Amino acid sequence: MKFKIIKKDKKTKARLGEITLPNGKIKTPVFIPVATKASVKAMSKHDLEELNPQILMCNTYHLMLRPGADLIKKMGGLHKFMNWNKPIITDSAGFQAFSLGYGKEHFTGKIGSYFVGRKKKPKAEVEKLALINDNFVQFKSIYDEKIKHLTPEKSIKIQEKLKADIIIALDECTSPFSSYNYTKKSLERTHSWAKRCIKAHKTNQPLFGVIQGGEYKDLRQKSANFISKLNFDGYCIGGSLGKTKKKMHKIIDWIIALLPENKPRHLLGIGTVEDLFNTIEQGIDMFDCVAPPRLARSGYIYFSYKSGGNIKNKFRYRIKNSKYEKDKKPLDPNCDCKVCKHYTRAYIRHLFKSKELLAYNLATYHNLYFILRLMEDIRKAIKKGEFLKLKKKWLKK
Amino acid sequence: MKFKIIKKDKKTKARLGEITLPNGKIKTPVFIPVATKASVKAMSKHDLEELNPQILMCNTYHLMLRPGADLIKKMGGLHKFMNWNKPIITDSAGFQAFSLGYGKEHFTGKIGSYFVGRKKKPKAEVEKLALINDNFVQFKSIYDEKIKHLTPEKSIKIQEKLKADIIIALDECTSPFSSYNYTKKSLERTHSWAKRCIKAHKTNQPLFGVIQGGEYKDLRQKSANFISKLNFDGYCIGGSLGKTKKKMHKIIDWIIALLPENKPRHLLGIGTVEDLFNTIEQGIDMFDCVAPPRLARSGYIYFSYKSGGNIKNKFRYRIKNSKYEKDKKPLDPNCDCKVCKHYTRAYIRHLFKSKELLAYNLATYHNLYFILRLMEDIRKAIKKGEFLKLKKKWLKK
Numbered sequence: 001m002k003f004k005i006i007k008k009d010k011k012t013k014a015r016l017g018e019i020t021l022p023n024g025k026i027k028t029p030v031f032i033p034v035a036t037k038a039s040v041k042a043m044s045k046h047d048l049e050e051l052n053p054q055i056l057m058c059n060t061y062h063l064m065l066r067p068g069a070d071l072i073k074k075m076g077g078l079h080k081f082m083n084w085n086k087p088i089i090t091d092s093a094g095f096q097a098f099s100l101g102y103g104k105e106h107f108t109g110k111i112g113s114y115f116v117g118r119k120k121k122p123k124a125e126v127e128k129l130a131l132i133n134d135n136f137v138q139f140k141s142i143y144d145e146k147i148k149h150l151t152p153e154k155s156i157k158i159q160e161k162l163k164a165d166i167i168i169a170l171d172e173c174t175s176p177f178s179s180y181n182y183t184k185k186s187l188e189r190t191h192s193w194a195k196r197c198i199k200a201h202k203t204n205q206p207l208f209g210v211i212q213g214g215e216y217k218d219l220r221q222k223s224a225n226f227i228s229k230l231n232f233d234g235y236c237i238g239g240s241l242g243k244t245k246k247k248m249h250k251i252i253d254w255i256i257a258l259l260p261e262n263k264p265r266h267l268l269g270i271g272t273v274e275d276l277f278n279t280i281e282q283g284i285d286m287f288d289c290v291a292p293p294r295l296a297r298s299g300y301i302y303f304s305y306k307s308g309g310n311i312k313n314k315f316r317y318r319i320k321n322s323k324y325e326k327d328k329k330p331l332d333p334n335c336d337c338k339v340c341k342h343y344t345r346a347y348i349r350h351l352f353k354s355k356e357l358l359a360y361n362l363a364t365y366h367n368l369y370f371i372l373r374l375m376e377d378i379r380k381a382i383k384k385g386e387f388l389k390l391k392k393k394w395l396k397k
Numbered sequence: 398m399k400f401k402i403i404k405k406d407k408k409t410k411a412r413l414g415e416i417t418l419p420n421g422k423i424k425t426p427v428f429i430p431v432a433t434k435a436s437v438k439a440m441s442k443h444d445l446e447e448l449n450p451q452i453l454m455c456n457t458y459h460l461m462l463r464p465g466a467d468l469i470k471k472m473g474g475l476h477k478f479m480n481w482n483k484p485i486i487t488d489s490a491g492f493q494a495f496s497l498g499y500g501k502e503h504f505t506g507k508i509g510s511y512f513v514g515r516k517k518k519p520k521a522e523v524e525k526l527a528l529i530n531d532n533f534v535q536f537k538s539i540y541d542e543k544i545k546h547l548t549p550e551k552s553i554k555i556q557e558k559l560k561a562d563i564i565i566a567l568d569e570c571t572s573p574f575s576s577y578n579y580t581k582k583s584l585e586r587t588h589s590w591a592k593r594c595i596k597a598h599k600t601n602q603p604l605f606g607v608i609q610g611g612e613y614k615d616l617r618q619k620s621a622n623f624i625s626k627l628n629f630d631g632y633c634i635g636g637s638l639g640k641t642k643k644k645m646h647k648i649i650d651w652i653i654a655l656l657p658e659n660k661p662r663h664l665l666g667i668g669t670v671e672d673l674f675n676t677i678e679q680g681i682d683m684f685d686c687v688a689p690p691r692l693a694r695s696g697y698i699y700f701s702y703k704s705g706g707n708i709k710n711k712f713r714y715r716i717k718n719s720k721y722e723k724d725k726k727p728l729d730p731n732c733d734c735k736v737c738k739h740y741t742r743a744y745i746r747h748l749f750k751s752k753e754l755l756a757y758n759l760a761t762y763h764n765l766y767f768i769l770r771l772m773e774d775i776r777k778a779i780k781k782g783e784f785l786k787l788k789k790k791w792l793k794k
Contacts, residue, residue: 046444347480
């Protein structure tokens, strides 16, 4: 893997880069659509060819359980299995160790305020489906409740079998409700696992390390220093990003200040319009996020600032709302995707109300087109030295 | 509408024809995919453009309830609403008057033995959602339980608003468990409604009449004579086709013998491989059937006689079966559709097991391709005078 910085923004830390992999080049900043179980939900091969994402992310946890890494290896690896010949990155299953473990217990995501109106832990006890110790993560499969153990070595071995173009070291992702002491102890585990992953790593797949440390400055700095001294090809920022967006940006600033410039930085699991602009500005190169297709499947449609999108409405609206019943306009009047060229809001609303599968396809296509196109515009803006100008247009209040 | 017979098979009653409509020509025998709620389930615009069906069928009952005929009219009619510029036929809602009424009470479909192992009515009482009398069908909406009344005049009016290329007169579809006396009384109603539909019909949309009469020879003959003397543009064969395939073929023979040659004959709701061959042989020109996509969504994959399909396995197999877990072959090794070109059984099985939306898309595409391609082959065979030769290849025992 090669990473080249093509241009640095003069007023911010934003940068334009290029990652070269055997299966293709990736222009950064890049948004990576997620194909959790070896399929971008609701998208056909043809849709993906048109949308033309530069790289997809697949999920070690789900694929190791179903259909299993050995089967995918036998089928020639993920690219052949899912018929996708451009780059793929696989995660390490570290996020599922969190989301099925403390995430479940704390009823939270990566940012504490993520679940609206749930700033406190719910009182009811929840069974954790992932337990973690210094040696392994113990998963109870969401499919058949079987117990599976995942070690750093196994995570690497599985990702080798999957044959992704970029793989990620196993880490422990802490919760916004994890204490300083827990986070500190957990960080030692993540660092020891980082070393074990490097040791176990035998292929020439680029390997990314993950920086943890929760919302604690000294721990994040310690982690950034530690991970960046190991022989990783890129750095992921994972785990709790605090309880507010403001805190998230602080955390990212602490980390970026300590990372070398010559390797790509991937902010795991983040991808709203607002976050993309603000964290690209901080120097992030790579994003993966399930939000655009997941929101699409729930009927939330992205629309541009030109069409009424803003920070407050999160650049999205609910197509199932009765006010779109007779609306002849496309999903976003300022979008030139094929869905916006061919269909009205009234028709797509009808498909959602009727639970027609085409609804999920059309809304997903539009939302992915929207976000991929936005990233293209951001790259162009950085190239022209107009990143802040573009950001201002979108994020004006 | 024009209907031209291009060639008659010498050994059977099979015929090659052409229907000319303002939105396009249709070569018969034709299989009509069903877009019940203004969408062929799981198919994108691009998929449909590739599959290239000659005509689609939409459903008056479902569309009048949601999103409503007035809304579709406001949006410019079905073609504009769903973005499909080739012909559309709408049914009259007569079938739903049966399936939500006596079909529900008798727990049956158009052929009595359709529900395997259910030759008797179930003992539990079932609420009928459709009641019928000489004046109207009373529907309890499956969406909001509201009561709607449909008269022959209203059915025509709705189909006018939907702007289909071919519309169908409202009829009463009887059950395989309806008595002679009920069927006789019902037939009078269907005939009186046929006349009312012709009277109410004000546009130049071609209007098809429906022949009823259940499994009773004198009633079917009476109906064929009555309907064919009215000024209809084509004839549908509807209602109970008896309790066995043998009976179905007898019923069709009684009817066809009495129909004029110069108008198309549509066998409503029938479409297995076996039935297509056998009823085309009897002189049927048009078919609509939800089976290929519905079976696809349940994981039943069509395959040709060359790949092991036969009457016994109904030319289909269950992709979720564990024996396909590591199968690198395409769904049908003798199919050249894009799904068979690009994906393995192992991958598609994985998608089904993981409930990925792509599963329904790929399986539906393949099954529709299969059936549309089969119809093309049948038309070619009739043209070359080789219909029976092709039928023998497929239906050999």
